[in-house]
Amino acid sequence: MSDLIKVSLTKNGEVVFCSKYIKLEPIAPSLARKFIFERSTSSFPVLEAGDLLTLTICFVTRLKQEVFYLGLEIYILEFGQSLNQKEFWLYGNICNCENMNYSQGEVDVFKSWQDGHEIKFNSLHVSSIQKLDYIGASLYYSGLSKEIIDSNEFLIDLSVVKVEIDLFYTIAYSLVGERGYFGHDFHTFRDCLLEVYIGSGFNKGISIKFKGRSCLTSSEVNLLLDDIAREFSKYGFNVLFI
Template sequence: MLINIKIKNEEDILVESSNIRMYPVENRFSKKFILKDCSYLKDIEKVFIDFDFVFFIIEVLNKHNESAIMYSFNFRIEDFKINQNNIHLLGVPIIDYDANNYDQNVIDIFMKWSEDKVIPFLSLDDDYKKSYNYSCLIWSGAPDEFNDSSYNIDLSLVKSDIDFYNMMGDYFFGNRGYFGHDSYSFEDILDSINRNLKEKIIIVFKRYSEISFQDKIFIDKIIRKKYQNIKFEIY
């Protein structure tokens, strides 16, 4: 599995799972978390009753099989229910100001990837597309080399900034590939790859003149720069 959820109390692991979902509670700060197929301590009910707070740690594996903490936060327990291997927790997550905000879309994406599902990113809504982009960054990291010496890319399906960046990641680096989330990160990656290249690369953008998206004015400047080892051909 690519995702692992732990609920801890001080140093003890109380619950482990690879399936979690958060639900908002109307007109309250509280959230409801449902963890499925859990393993947990035999006296977990007593622990939940005796302690007001537990600590969530959500880790993911990247393509290099390296583990990283994606989300971690304290959780104030208001109520709970245990049904066989499923645990329902109601309470308030307390997230540090400099920590990543919990994104259920990212969790869902890693759970789908754990089942080797391919996600059709162009059919997602805008928020989900951004979550997909962030998931690709966590999975792949920022690349530093191209896999081929030439690319022919049809951009006719690009409708927005995030479409462009997700499509770039997929075309250049395959499923779950990452090539930036804005014009700055796109340019940084391109410059880094250019410095590492030992041979010329040709990139053909087909139907680029027909598409429109907010960042295009910046992308125009980036792809029209003179690179030592990269040549763009635009149609």
């Protein structure tokens, strides 16, 4: 399988270690955190306590381009390797924690894809944080699409929709495809529609068919669906409920 996660440690401007996966200890009471790296082909780095390292994480997108995810400066306190030598770990203070926008869940979604495992979104628990992680990872993987699948008709199955995030996943899957992104709330949905309009123009003649509205039990999802239907109509789509 192709690598979708690229992790590097840099010391004094020189890359000293590369990995295809990182695991970060959950939130700790101090700035010191433990980082665990999956060993690939890299040898273990030569380090000393007190070293200042730069950690960089990038994802590889649908278009095979690297997109920056996170960069941290880490003051090393301790480091070592697992007994089976398949993992390298380090423990240290994060010097630029204001830049800390890290989601282990998003990294784990990319790891699943990297290992060749698709995630069955509709099988996740209705309140699972993994749903947000999946949508977040899809944004990095696919970005804001400037075009949709070439078709004159799209069928959106509402029978699988239980909460609002399900609706955005289902729309993305139908219009963009697996690992696609079409918003995670109403405002970002509108941004995605605008990107498609800028990239492809007015969508006159293309039908959006919502099937199974009677399956929706949430009043909030029903109201959101009405708003989404109106937005589709504004951009020339022919919206139908069947």
